[in-house]
Amino acid sequence: MRQNNEVILTMERVSFRYSPGTPFERLALIDIALRVMRGERVAVVGQTGSGKSTLAGLCNGILKPSDGNVTVFGMDTRGDAKIQKQLRAKVGHVMQNPEDQLFEQYVGDDVAFGPLKLGLTLDEARERARSAMAAVGLDFTEKDTPIYTLSRGRKRLVAIAGILAMEPELLILDEPTSGLDPLTAKSLLDSLSAMCEEKGTTLLLITHQLSEVLQLANRVIVMDHGKISRDGDPEAIFLAAEELPFGLDVPDEVIMAKRLQAAGVRIERKDWNAEGFAATMANSLLNREVKDGKLTKLE
Amino acid sequence: MENSLNWSSQVVIGKYIPAESFVHRMDPRAKLSLFILFLAIVSFTRTILPEVVWLVALFSLLYIGKIPIRYFFSGLRPALPLLFLFMLLQLFFLPVPGASRDWLVWGWVKIGPETIVLIISGALRFIVIFLLIQLLTASTSLTDLAHAFEQLLSPLAKLRLPVHEVAIIMVIAVRFVPTFAAEADKIRRAQAARGADIGTARAWQVIKRTKSVFPILLPLFILAINRAEDLVMAMEARGFVPGERRTRYITFAWRKRDTLGAVIGAIFAALMGIWQFYQ
Amino acid sequence: MEHRDEMEAPKSVFTTRKIVVAGVLSAIAVFLGLTGWGFVPVPTAAGNATILQIPAIIGGVVEGPLVGAVIGLIFGVSSFLHATVPFFKDPLVAILPRIFIGVFGYYAYVMVKRLFSKSKTGGLLLAIGVAGFIGSATNTILVLAMIYLRGYLSLQACASIALINGVPEAVVSIIITVAVVSAWWRLDRGRKGSRI
Ligand SMILES: Nc1ncnc2c1ncn2[C@@H]1O[C@H](COP(=O)(O)OP(=O)(O)O)[C@@H](O)[C@H]1O
Ligand SMILES: [Mg+2]
Numbered sequence: 001m002r003q004n005n006e007v008i009l010t011m012e013r014v015s016f017r018y019s020p021g022t023p024f025e026r027l028a029l030i031d032i033a034l035r036v037m038r039g040e041r042v043a044v045v046g047q048t049g050s051g052k053s054t055l056a057g058l059c060n061g062i063l064k065p066s067d068g069n070v071t072v073f074g075m076d077t078r079g080d081a082k083i084q085k086q087l088r089a090k091v092g093h094v095m096q097n098p099e100d101q102l103f104e105q106y107v108g109d110d111v112a113f114g115p116l117k118l119g120l121t122l123d124e125a126r127e128r129a130r131s132a133m134a135a136v137g138l139d140f141t142e143k144d145t146p147i148y149t150l151s152r153g154r155k156r157l158v159a160i161a162g163i164l165a166m167e168p169e170l171l172i173l174d175e176p177t178s179g180l181d182p183l184t185a186k187s188l189l190d191s192l193s194a195m196c197e198e199k200g201t202t203l204l205l206i207t208h209q210l211s212e213v214l215q216l217a218n219r220v221i222v223m224d225h226g227k228i229s230r231d232g233d234p235e236a237i238f239l240a241a242e243e244l245p246f247g248l249d250v251p252d253e254v255i256m257a258k259r260l261q262a263a264g265v266r267i268e269r270k271d272w273n274a275e276g277f278a279a280t281m282a283n284s285l286l287n288r289e290v291k292d293g294k295l296t297k298l299e
Numbered sequence: 300m301e302n303s304l305n306w307s308s309q310v311v312i313g314k315y316i317p318a319e320s321f322v323h324r325m326d327p328r329a330k331l332s333l334f335i336l337f338l339a340i341v342s343f344t345r346t347i348l349p350e351v352v353w354l355v356a357l358f359s360l361l362y363i364g365k366i367p368i369r370y371f372f373s374g375l376r377p378a379l380p381l382l383f384l385f386m387l388l389q390l391f392f393l394p395v396p397g398a399s400r401d402w403l404v405w406g407w408v409k410i411g412p413e414t415i416v417l418i419i420s421g422a423l424r425f426i427v428i429f430l431l432i433q434l435l436t437a438s439t440s441l442t443d444l445a446h447a448f449e450q451l452l453s454p455l456a457k458l459r460l461p462v463h464e465v466a467i468i469m470v471i472a473v474r475f476v477p478t479f480a481a482e483a484d485k486i487r488r489a490q491a492a493r494g495a496d497i498g499t500a501r502a503w504q505v506i507k508r509t510k511s512v513f514p515i516l517l518p519l520f521i522l523a524i525n526r527a528e529d530l531v532m533a534m535e536a537r538g539f540v541p542g543e544r545r546t547r548y549i550t551f552a553w554r555k556r557d558t559l560g561a562v563i564g565a566i567f568a569a570l571m572g573i574w575q576f577y578q
Numbered sequence: 579m580e581h582r583d584e585m586e587a588p589k590s591v592f593t594t595r596k597i598v599v600a601g602v603l604s605a606i607a608v609f610l611g612l613t614g615w616g617f618v619p620v621p622t623a624a625g626n627a628t629i630l631q632i633p634a635i636i637g638g639v640v641e642g643p644l645v646g647a648v649i650g651l652i653f654g655v656s657s658f659l660h661a662t663v664p665f666f667k668d669p670l671v672a673i674l675p676r677i678f679i680g681v682f683g684y685y686a687y688v689m690v691k692r693l694f695s696k697s698k699t700g701g702l703l704l705a706i707g708v709a710g711f712i713g714s715a716t717n718t719i720l721v722l723a724m725i726y727l728r729g730y731l732s733l734q735a736c737a738s739i740a741l742i743n744g745v746p747e748a749v750v751s752i753i754i755t756v757a758v759v760s761a762w763w764r765l766d767r768g769r770k771g772s773r774i
Contacts, residue, residue, distance in 0.1 A: 108772025117494030378662035392735035471601025542590030
């Protein structure tokens, strides 16, 4: 995993209010401090309404902090139009349900919209579209398909390709797999993961699925009522928590690993799968014996 | 623009200010009827004095209705610059047909006492109607208004006029405004992230500029269409039949004081109408 | 207290679909009017071209004149309630003319479609475009006619505004109406393939 010590995103004492000064004012983020390094793959989890999407919106200047500073690639997100333009080019933001934002008649036009807006030529945009569509598992011949003939899931892929085609250095994905069938979801994440690996893209993945965190992330941030409640290694956080308090679907792997840990068996995260569990259990059983109906360690 | 677009907070009809007052407690059907009657009479006022009387009457109601006068002024203030600009414009673009005593004639610009009266009475009428709307919406909740509308017109349903249908359409419309507001905001943010820019083409490139709103407008309409399809299914699945009178879950109790209020209001309106007519 | 009509519900001129489409499109018209979204930055006398008439036109084309009329009515009421310009605080200017936008748009659509009943998509797109034009022109002409009749501005002033505002607004209206309705009906708007 390419990763160096270049900080690409900093948030300092950031708060965010929706509709400030109105009766509908709502404090969505409170006193956030965050640093993201180039090449990190950060997962953001937390209950609905905990502020995940707001956090994402602050990263490309679409939302401006009410208090504090957000610096992305060395640029203050409150900067002028020129800075905004650079931010858009460097930060790709796939919002929730991005398929609702398609507006062109044909797939190819929508995917190429972003690159063309970046000022690329038609030929360059075509190449960008080709590789972006490949990255999400769409065949390039689908460029001439009318969008309305696609299923919701495939529209989602088109919308994601539209952001990938802008070749962002920081890619933000807001619940990209919600509503997708498990198979499509898995393959989408696999190919996104491969693409980030290849291009050295920094990833910020917002998700409800802890299994996706395990699959993709090397760092997890847990949001709770507008604050970052935990931040660190996914394995450590999932295992250390007494019970996972996030109101999320706890994947079987985590339950299994936690049970094993409770029984005093350490298991590394790369082994959090059926084979790994079986091997680890077998291994640990070899060192034990049954004594008075209980397992005990061999002397 | 960011915060002006926090749509869910937008008020569709006008702000309802709850209070305990005669105006608030009046039967919404009485209020709505009087509103329409007043509006009809005011609309045809062409002179200054009756409008001043209207203003006095409506301000008294504002006072009786315990609606803060501050609220009225804060609503009116943003409209004032335009009002003055418009009055100025009228000075040049409103020759009164048949006016004889013009002070100034210069090409098609004719300014005389009739013009001035028309301009001032037009501005006053604007303020009267503004006040009338605020009086109604500040003292009556949207739900009450919708039901009052439906019940007032329900005799027309007997004549096979689609009163109930139009009432439901209005309810759906009001219900969906905040939804679309929130969605439009999301769409705008998403397209901005993709570098969409509205109206940066040259001014005379009308087609290009129009197409620059496509990234926002088309998804919004498509979303509306999809919502509509879903809603049709949901309503039919729950046995909705167009034209069937809905179960009334809100009934209003007409009281003596409503009769009193309505009669006084109607007499006042009639007097004003007669006065205007003979002026 | 509950009471429900025991009679068989008489057959309504509305279907569920018409009711819902009218409601949703009215919501768009109201929303566009409440905000800065209802304008396209195309130069006119008013500074921008309004697109608030478009939902009524679309409703008329897609679901018929009645739906078009109701959307126009609701758009008119909303524009009356929120008007900050003197002549739009007059129901005869703000509400009455708007009822006809979708109605005339619909009849324009039907007539052109009949004329070109042989060519399939092309004729249909043309008919939708004409509806967009007529609907927008209806709005411009009737509103300004009322502004004149109600004595807010002189005939010359109204006529010049109708020209300066009406033409760009009609063009904008054609483009957007065609784009939305063809997306709705899944019509192919030409090209038969993407640009790339
Ligand atoms: N456009 C908005 N206007 C007002 N409040 C909002 C808006 N968007 C989100 N919120 C509020 O801000 C809080 C955080 O929302 P969000 O960031 O969307 O959470 P999450 O993505 O974790 O579900 C929520 O309480 C939500 O209701
Ligand atoms: Mg979210």
